[in-house]
Amino acid sequence: MAMPWSFRRADDTPVRAEARYPVLVVVALVLLALIVVVFLFADWLAPYDYRAQALLKRLRPPVFLGGTTDHLLGTDELGRDVLSRLIYAIRFSVLVALGGTLIGALIGTALGFIAAHFRGFVEEAIMMLADVQASLPFMMIALALIAMFGGGFMLFIAIMGFYGWEVFARLTRGVVIAANTQGYAAAVVALGAPARHVYLRHILPNILSVLIVQFTLNFPQVILLETSLSFLGLGIRPPLTSLGQMLGAGRAYLTTAWWIAILPGMAIFLTTMSISIIGDWVRDRLDPTLQSR
Numbered sequence: 423m424a425m426p427w428s429f430r431r432a433d434d435t436p437v438r439a440e441a442r443y444p445v446l447v448v449v450a451l452v453l454l455a456l457i458v459v460v461f462l463f464a465d466w467l468a469p470y471d472y473r474a475q476a477l478l479k480r481l482r483p484p485v486f487l488g489g490t491t492d493h494l495l496g497t498d499e500l501g502r503d504v505l506s507r508l509i510y511a512i513r514f515s516v517l518v519a520l521g522g523t524l525i526g527a528l529i530g531t532a533l534g535f536i537a538a539h540f541r542g543f544v545e546e547a548i549m550m551l552a553d554v555q556a557s558l559p560f561m562m563i564a565l566a567l568i569a570m571f572g573g574g575f576m577l578f579i580a581i582m583g584f585y586g587w588e589v590f591a592r593l594t595r596g597v598v599i600a601a602n603t604q605g606y607a608a609a610v611v612a613l614g615a616p617a618r619h620v621y622l623r624h625i626l627p628n629i630l631s632v633l634i635v636q637f638t639l640n641f642p643q644v645i646l647l648e649t650s651l652s653f654l655g656l657g658i659r660p661p662l663t664s665l666g667q668m669l670g671a672g673r674a675y676l677t678t679a680w681w682i683a684i685l686p687g688m689a690i691f692l693t694t695m696s697i698s699i700i701g702d703w704v705r706d707r708l709d710p711t712l713q714s715r
Contacts (some may be wrong), residue, residue: 437438440700447703457693460461464513468506473661474706476501481679491645498668499675500681503585508685514575514658519644522582526638526644530587534594535621538602547597552588560585560647578648578657585647586640593636595628602657610692631688631708638701649690 426455443451460467478503483489488498495504533552537545555563567581598621610620646664654665659667665686672683 423665437580443705446699450699450703453460453692453696454700457516457537457696458511460509464509468503468509470503470506471496472502472506472663474502474508476685481675483679484681487681495685496672496679496681498671499679504681504685507668508665511663511665511686512661512689515645515648517533518582518648518658518664521579522585522644522648523587523641525580525583526585526587526640527590527633530590530651531633533587533591534596535598537595538590538598548591550624552591555588557583557635561650565656566649568651573656573659574715575658575662582644582648585644589640590633590636592690593632594629597632598625601625601628635701635705635708638697638704639700642697645690645694645697665693 475496477500479493479497479510481501482493482497482501484496484504485494486490487496493503493505495508497506533548538546563584564581567584568578571577571581602625610624632646648657648664649666649669650666653670655670657666658664668686669683669690672679672681672686675682676684
């Protein structure tokens, strides 16, 4: 619900107007801005090397539980600084989700354009692949690919790129077919413009808002998928770190050192929640059928 603000006309008559951004969206934007800052400046924000171990300082509590300021969020089972690991975990998890979502968006969008252009057998083949992808749990696909090709960091990002491409392909195909029936596309074709020019210079800019909304909705799902795989020990592996890896390592210390698992769990929750809220808000703003007059 948007926040109401009061204004007055020249004759001192009060006027009520709605704020442009709802409070929940503002909070989500602030959280997202904080995540971006952590992602970009992790090297300067982390007080210690996230891989440095100090067994004599293991399982020290955070400062708000009586710990020292040397380790504001305490240490883990190997004496590593939790704050430093959390900062880098956010960077690696966001990097995997961003790279994976971008790859899936590019593949799905390209296949959607191809299906809408050629139609017939090509369209049916692409849609059949999309049906197969949608019918299989992606966790099974990811496990099979990791078992076949290993668990390198860049390879893991590529595997995450297979998630959600079918949604982009279906969405792109539908909106491109609809755009081809519009007057502006028909006019450009009548002028003799090649198909590549029509798609890249005219149709793509007009459907870009739809793809951006889908990108924001797909992004938190990839984060949760990466978290699940890393939690099981199949995603990002040591010496690198991620939110899911920290969560999985800390589950054995929930009763003695709960901060090791709870803090990355909170980071996962806040990250996915903020991006989901912003995605829903962007969808409502860009879709005129959802806007209340």
